[in-house]
Amino acid sequence: MHGRRKGTRPSGVELQEELQQGAAAAELIRKALQLRKQTLIYPLDTSFREKYLVVERALETNPDEYTLWAFRREVFLLRCEHDSPETVLSLWKEELFLTTRALQRHPKAYPAWQHRLWLLEDAEVANHIPSEARLEAIKSEQKLSQYMLFKDGRNFHGWAHRMRVKSVLISVLPEHESQLEREELAFVEEKINDDFSNYSAWHHRSVLLPKVHDQSSEVFLTEELDYVRQAFYTEPNVQSAWFYHRWLLAGAPARRMKAHVQTRLLEDELMACNELLEIEPEAKYALQTKAQLLLQLKRGMEAEAVIDDLERMDPMRKGYYRYLRGQCHISYQA
Amino acid sequence: MKIPSSEALAQFEKERTTNQGKATDSWSEQATVEERVFLLRQEADPEKPILLLREKHVSWLMHCLHVLPRGFKAFDAVQGWLAFWIVHSLDLLGATVPSETASQVVQHIKRFEDADGGYGGGPGQCSHLACTFSAFMALCALGTDEALQSINRDGLRNFILQMKQEDGSFRVSDGGETDVRAMYCALGVAGLAGFLDEDIGTALRKDCGKYLSGLQAFDGGIGGEPGGEAHGGNTFCGVACAVIIGDKEALDADKVLKWAVMRQMHYEGGFQGRTNKLVDSCYSYWVGALFPLVASVNGSKKTAELFDAEALQRYVLECCQLSNGGLRDKPGVPRDLMHTCYALSGLSVAQHFGKAKSNGVNGVRKTNPVYNLCEDKFEKAWLFFREV
Numbered sequence: 001m002h003g004r005r006k007g008t009r010p011s012g013v014e015l016q017e018e019l020q021q022g023a024a025a026a027e028l029i030r031k032a033l034q035l036r037k038q039t040l041i042y043p044l045d046t047s048f049r050e051k052y053l054v055v056e057r058a059l060e061t062n063p064d065e066y067t068l069w070a071f072r073r074e075v076f077l078l079r080c081e082h083d084s085p086e087t088v089l090s091l092w093k094e095e096l097f098l099t100t101r102a103l104q105r106h107p108k109a110y111p112a113w114q115h116r117l118w119l120l121e122d123a124e125v126a127n128h129i130p131s132e133a134r135l136e137a138i139k140s141e142q143k144l145s146q147y148m149l150f151k152d153g154r155n156f157h158g159w160a161h162r163m164r165v166k167s168v169l170i171s172v173l174p175e176h177e178s179q180l181e182r183e184e185l186a187f188v189e190e191k192i193n194d195d196f197s198n199y200s201a202w203h204h205r206s207v208l209l210p211k212v213h214d215q216s217s218e219v220f221l222t223e224e225l226d227y228v229r230q231a232f233y234t235e236p237n238v239q240s241a242w243f244y245h246r247w248l249l250a251g252a253p254a255r256r257m258k259a260h261v262q263t264r265l266l267e268d269e270l271m272a273c274n275e276l277l278e279i280e281p282e283a284k285y286a287l288q289t290k291a292q293l294l295l296q297l298k299r300g301m302e303a304e305a306v307i308d309d310l311e312r313m314d315p316m317r318k319g320y321y322r323y324l325r326g327q328c329h330i331s332y333q334a
Numbered sequence: 335m336k337i338p339s340s341e342a343l344a345q346f347e348k349e350r351t352t353n354q355g356k357a358t359d360s361w362s363e364q365a366t367v368e369e370r371v372f373l374l375r376q377e378a379d380p381e382k383p384i385l386l387l388r389e390k391h392v393s394w395l396m397h398c399l400h401v402l403p404r405g406f407k408a409f410d411a412v413q414g415w416l417a418f419w420i421v422h423s424l425d426l427l428g429a430t431v432p433s434e435t436a437s438q439v440v441q442h443i444k445r446f447e448d449a450d451g452g453y454g455g456g457p458g459q460c461s462h463l464a465c466t467f468s469a470f471m472a473l474c475a476l477g478t479d480e481a482l483q484s485i486n487r488d489g490l491r492n493f494i495l496q497m498k499q500e501d502g503s504f505r506v507s508d509g510g511e512t513d514v515r516a517m518y519c520a521l522g523v524a525g526l527a528g529f530l531d532e533d534i535g536t537a538l539r540k541d542c543g544k545y546l547s548g549l550q551a552f553d554g555g556i557g558g559e560p561g562g563e564a565h566g567g568n569t570f571c572g573v574a575c576a577v578i579i580g581d582k583e584a585l586d587a588d589k590v591l592k593w594a595v596m597r598q599m600h601y602e603g604g605f606q607g608r609t610n611k612l613v614d615s616c617y618s619y620w621v622g623a624l625f626p627l628v629a630s631v632n633g634s635k636k637t638a639e640l641f642d643a644e645a646l647q648r649y650v651l652e653c654c655q656l657s658n659g660g661l662r663d664k665p666g667v668p669r670d671l672m673h674t675c676y677a678l679s680g681l682s683v684a685q686h687f688g689k690a691k692s693n694g695v696n697g698v699r700k701t702n703p704v705y706n707l708c709e710d711k712f713e714k715a716w717l718f719f720r721e722v
Contacts, residue, residue: 029410033458064411066507067459073509114511154611156563163561197360199609203563206552237351238361239596239609247552316603319639320595 028058029065036071042082056098063102063109080128088128095119107148113157121168135172141165153191153198181212196231199240224248229272236276242285246292266297284313300328338376346372351600360610367612368601370665371653384651386696392429394659395420398671399435411455414469417443419675421475425708426678426698431476440481443469451489461493462507467519474707474715482718491529494520502541513558514549518571525578526705528719543584546572554589564593566607570620573627574704587628594624595640603645614663615654615673618646618680623703626687643688650677679706
């Protein structure tokens with residue numbers, strides 16, 4: 001549905017072609033589903049094998065057909081039980097390649113990602129694949145998501161796949177856990193440096209950093225604040241870095257303990273905000289951050305003045321600013 | 335086509351978010367959307383009120399409904415969704431499905447039922463929680479006795495239980511993925527069908543809260559799985575699940591609201607699904623409904639005021655309606671049934687839970703924010719499943 005067709009509606013010849021393609025695709029799916037109704041018996045005869053090709057073709061163009069992926073699993077597991085190890089390994093690689101082809105055309109098809117994960121992670125499958133081959137495949141698996149995220153840095157399926165693959169790798173090579181987390185963090189940082197507005201990358205930074213960071217929370221915070229300040233100084237009107245920054249200011253969890261954010265640190269950040277606002281007085285996100293900082297510093301009256309400005313610039317969120325004003329009054333009393 | 339005045343252009347340059355010069359792709363896409371919205375608004379006659387094109391939408395939806403049982407070729411695995419989107423949209427618009435058509439739809443959906451009690455995306459497909467949810471809700475939205483009686487409660491109960499995992503989550507299908515959408519589909523059916531009040535309720539509820547609390551991201555929104563990025567659809571699913579099971583501790587509702595408030599687009603007025611993404615009318619419901627959902631948890635009426643319901647209504651009516659019926663994601667893309675359903679559902683939230691004025695003519699019926707059924711259909715289904 002999203003982004004399936006952009007631009008004007010097809011008409012005439014184009015519409016005819018589209019309807020024909022739709023009908024052809026539906027026919028493939030119908031045949032594939034029909035085949036699944038037969039009882040699966042090994043050995044699979046020639047007639048079955050010929051018809052099974054239809055399933056592959058159906059999935060390449062319609063990877064949302066989750067029933068057909070289930071069918072692929074059923075057939076694969078049956079062959080695991082009876083075929084030679086060499087054949088099974090070869091079939092396994094074919095299955096992986098099928099998901100690659102499907103995902104190339106439809107990068108957001110849930111069942112295609114799931115099928116790939118199953119091939120790499122499932123215990124029953126693992127019993128039939130030589131461990132070196134499996135390990136090699138898992139080790140180079142991040143190349144797929146790297147490519148998908150190169151095509152679309154916000155594809156959350158790609159990001160989720162990276163997390164899952166990392167988990168599988170850690171389960172197979174537990175001694176490499178901290179190295180794997182660091183490598184992942186390096187990837188995230190690369191994506192942020194490519195494009196500060198890539199919010200998915202900032203999000204994954206928020207998940208990874210507390211796992212990796214081995215210094216005291218105060219040092220962690222100071223370093224992170226420096227890093228994120230570079231981002232919003234360069235591009236003050238892009239939300240991403242600001243939202244991450246706000247999380248840090250609220251005492252982002254470092255090693256599962258919320259850091260106590262020292263007043264001095266908050267005051268430094270306030271100074272940085274004010275410097276920015278001198279150059280760009282209408283920078284909305286900087287103002288929002290300034291209001292949050294003043295509240296945290298218990299300077300309610302000044303916060304209220306900033307909120308007045310915000311309400312004028314951003315009337316859509318006046319309900320929210322009203323709520324924030326309420327917080328100011330609480331902070332007077334504190 | 336009207337040519338905007340220089341004053342109007344100057345005003346637009348002041349109001350748009352992309353007036354602060356940028357270089358990335360996402361920024362230029364955003365600029366394009368803002369320009370399209372601006373041009374649409376310019377073309378509108380300021381003297382004429384903006385109208386909901388009720389008859390056009392109903393006419394298109396009825397046409398789609400007739401085509402449906404004969405098989406809608408391109409979307410094979412989502413036929414239950416097509417039925418729900420059409421029937422619920424008609425319901426919101428105040429139209430009634432003719433009884434013969436309704437009967438055909440019921441029989442058509444029955445063909446999706448799998449031997450294990452769930453529904454697939456179409457005939458011959460294996461059970462899937464999203465397909466089950468959509469088929470079930472389509473039948474409840476139809477609301478006829480025949481529709482409700484066609485539901486195999488025992489089968490549904492078995493299938494949903496089978497999908498429950500050790501860690502409290504749900505898988506969408508046998509061998510399928512585990513995520514918060516699956517949990518919402520499971521609990522949505524279980525909640526409405528009454529399973530949560532039965533003995534099996536304990537098993538279904540087990541560790542749901544625990545799973546949900548692992549989904550809240552650093553910015554307060556909710557991801558699809560632990561560690562996942564905050565996303566409008568997943569945030570809706572997570573909060574709705576917490577409401578269904580009555581767990582007030584699983585999520586930090588305050589943080590969800592703060593996240594949601596930031597999703598309303600400054601210039602367009604509609605909602606985006608994630609930070610730095612484009613406006614999309616379907617989030618009118620997925621994000622819009624978060625406000626009444628959280629209000630039902632924290633009891634605060636002020637929650638409804640946190641979003642600009644008039645701006646949301648304006649976006650849907652001004653920018654998303656097609657003159658020949660149906661609604662779309664945003665200007666520049668074609669209409670489709672999914673966006674028609676959720677743009678109208680979001681409009682309902684804006685009118686009935688927010689402060690958007692409908693002036694009667696533009697009114698849509700009130701939807702239940704948890705299950706997204708019109709209130710009378712929700713009540714009928716609720717009572718029906720508890721009388722059996």
